[in-house]
Amino acid sequence: xxxxxxxxxxxxxxxxxxxxxxxxxxxxxxxxxxxxxxxxxxxxxxxxxxxxxxxxxxxxxxxxxxxxxxxxxxxxxxxxxxxxxxxxxxxxxxxxxxxxxxxxxxxxxxxxxxxxxxxxxxxxxxxxxxxxxxxxxxxxxxxxxxxxxxxxxxxxxxxxxxxxxxxxxxxxxxxxxxxxxxxxxxxxxxxxxxxxxxxxxxxxxxxxxxxxxxxxxxxxxxxxxxxxxxxxxxxxxxxxxxxxxxxxxxxxxxxxxxxxxxxxxxxxxxxxxxxxxxxxxxxxxxxxxxxxxxxxxxxxxxxxxxxxxxxxxxxxxxxxxxxxxxxxxxxxxxxxxxxxxxxxxxxxxxxxxxxxxxxxxxxxxxxxxxxxxxxxxxxxxxxxxxxxxxxxxxxxxxxxxxxxxxxxxxxxxxxxxxxxxxxxxxxxxxxxxxxxxxxxxxxxxxxxxxxxxxxxxxxxxxxxxxxxxxxxxxxxxxxxxxxxxxxxxxxxxxxxxxxxxxxxxxxxxxxxxxxxxxxxxxxxxxxxxxxxxxxxxxxxxxxxxxxxxxxxxxxxxxxxxxxxxxxxxxxxxxxxxxxxxxxxxxxxx
Numbered sequence: 001x002x003x004x005x006x007x008x009x010x011x012x013x014x015x016x017x018x019x020x021x022x023x024x025x026x027x028x029x030x031x032x033x034x035x036x037x038x039x040x041x042x043x044x045x046x047x048x049x050x051x052x053x054x055x056x057x058x059x060x061x062x063x064x065x066x067x068x069x070x071x072x073x074x075x076x077x078x079x080x081x082x083x084x085x086x087x088x089x090x091x092x093x094x095x096x097x098x099x100x101x102x103x104x105x106x107x108x109x110x111x112x113x114x115x116x117x118x119x120x121x122x123x124x125x126x127x128x129x130x131x132x133x134x135x136x137x138x139x140x141x142x143x144x145x146x147x148x149x150x151x152x153x154x155x156x157x158x159x160x161x162x163x164x165x166x167x168x169x170x171x172x173x174x175x176x177x178x179x180x181x182x183x184x185x186x187x188x189x190x191x192x193x194x195x196x197x198x199x200x201x202x203x204x205x206x207x208x209x210x211x212x213x214x215x216x217x218x219x220x221x222x223x224x225x226x227x228x229x230x231x232x233x234x235x236x237x238x239x240x241x242x243x244x245x246x247x248x249x250x251x252x253x254x255x256x257x258x259x260x261x262x263x264x265x266x267x268x269x270x271x272x273x274x275x276x277x278x279x280x281x282x283x284x285x286x287x288x289x290x291x292x293x294x295x296x297x298x299x300x301x302x303x304x305x306x307x308x309x310x311x312x313x314x315x316x317x318x319x320x321x322x323x324x325x326x327x328x329x330x331x332x333x334x335x336x337x338x339x340x341x342x343x344x345x346x347x348x349x350x351x352x353x354x355x356x357x358x359x360x361x362x363x364x365x366x367x368x369x370x371x372x373x374x375x376x377x378x379x380x381x382x383x384x385x386x387x388x389x390x391x392x393x394x395x396x397x398x399x400x401x402x403x404x405x406x407x408x409x410x411x412x413x414x415x416x417x418x419x420x421x422x423x424x425x426x427x428x429x430x431x432x433x434x435x436x437x438x439x440x441x442x443x444x445x446x447x448x449x450x451x452x453x454x455x456x457x458x459x460x461x462x463x464x465x466x467x468x469x470x471x472x473x474x475x476x477x478x479x480x481x482x483x484x485x486x487x488x489x490x491x492x493x494x495x496x497x498x499x500x501x502x503x504x505x506x507x508x509x510x511x512x513x514x515x516x517x518x519x520x521x522x523x524x525x526x527x528x529x530x531x532x533x534x535x536x537x538x539x540x541x542x543x544x545x546x547x548x549x550x551x552x553x554x555x556x557x558x559x560x561x562x563x564x565x566x567x568x569x570x571x572x573x574x575x576x577x578x579x580x581x582x583x584x585x586x587x588x589x
Contacts, residue, residue: 017071021045024064106153107174108137114425154182165194172203237276239424255287262291264352270299274359286519288512302331324523344374387419439472493579514560
């Protein structure tokens with residue numbers, strides 16, 4: 001129905017013209033020698049559509065006057081629509097419609113096609129841009145009725161042909177970060193030149209440092225600090241890693257204050273996806289029993305990849321900073337007796353909640369590794385999370401494997417697929433990230449608690465640097481992890497039922513929750529390259545709170561207490577965030 005309104009309008013007008021014509025001819029005083037029967041009236045009304053009619057002498061009724069103009073007009077409109085449709089099908093013209101409030105997708109690789117499909121499924125108008133005319137993505141989206149502009153998306157003329165200056169949003173996934181930046185900057189220039197008051201652009205950017213440079217480019221071109229011209233950077237790997245641990249928490253059962261257990265991530269493959277999973281685990285893997293998260297990395301090139309990782313995250317090379325996790329590296333072929341023995345040793349640890357994430361780029365190799373995992377993995381029902389690029393195919397086989405039981409079978413791997421591009425390249429993730437609502441509420445609470453502070457981190461959300469926005473997003477991601485450790489969970493209001501709603505924390509809960517929140521905050525800043533100092537300095541990434549909990553001053557600890565208290569209050573207020581409530585977990589009641 002999205003683009004069918006012109007056709008429906010023509011049909012309705014044609015029916016009106018036909019009906020008026022029949023009525024008018026039946027009402028005419030007929031000549032005695034040739035009376036107008038029903039068939040005569042229908043025939044003469046049809047003649048109106050082909051400019052072939054015989055008007056009787058005398059004054060015509062208003063119905064015929066209207067019909068004799070409306071009918072041929074619908075004929076002309078129909079011919080025009082057919083002609084335009086043929087041009088669209090041939091790829092020489094965009095779909096006829098008034099541009100505005102549509103989505104422009106630049107690049108028809110996996111991500112672009114997945115987003116276009118999701119937009120069409122949600123009744124959204126889409127225009128695509130693709131350089132390669134013979135791309136499989138072009139045929140795929142044209143089959144959905146999406147018009148495609150062929151050319152380089154970094155060309156302003158091509159962007160304007162796609163209606164970018166009137167679009168609701170622009171999604172850029174043309175290849176490498178450099179290509180996506182060029183397209184983004186040209187789109188910003190086009191919007192500024194056409195006096196566009198606001199624009200939302202979502203480029204796929206992998207490198208965090210490049211994202212900061214891109215934001216500087218936005219300010220340089222538009223003079224805007226992030227309000228009207230909004231950049232919402234998209235990284236498939238980061239979103240996939242975030243979704244992975246939301247669906248499969250590292251703590252299989254809540255790890256409370258007195259729990260002797262610890263979480264242990266076995267990471268097979270340390271490429272882009274492996275490193276994204278690694279970083280996300282370090283951000284959220286914090287529990288109140290003081291047991292550090294343990295990570296065992298297996299990769300044929302583990303040592304070389306780790307050196308490259310240290311270049312981007314130098315704090316991991318420090319011998320003075322408190323560690324945020326216990327990390328082991330195992331270099332060599334994963335399907336090797338020594339490597340499998342090391343994995344088996346981890347899996348036999350009764351005090352470990354083990355999660356295995358296979359993040360290899362080759363799906364066939366990932367499945368082969370899963371097949372050769374030690375028997376302990378199956379007997380202990382350890383979740384094995386396999387990175388798959390696209391839905392269907394191997395991911396369907398993994399679902400089938402988990403659900404099917406062979407006769408006489410004792411054990412079966414607990415396999416799950418993750419990282420499919422269809423799970424991240426969606427309208428919900430790209431255009432309306434739900435966690436930003438909670439993250440923004442967390443930030444506004446922080447501003448209200450420190451109204452006299454005037455640092456960059458205190459700016460309103462729409463002016464806030466992306467690094468500080470991401471800090472609030474990480475806090476939002478950690479909320480359910482922290483609550484789980486203390487027998488609570490965040491649920492929609494509709495799911496509360498008779499469960500006890502938590503509106504405040506006890507003194508016994510506040511101390512360990514604040515300590516755990518500090519561990520999360522410390523890990524966030526550790527990953528971002530911050531270091532301890534006597535006083536805070538955002539420019540040099542120095543902070544006086546970059547120390548262990550027992551070294552924090554009492555007034556600094558109070559900040560963590562305020563933060564965890566706000567988690568509870570945030571979910572108790574009506575209208576601030578999606579209707580959620582903190583309730584006692586069923587197991588803890």
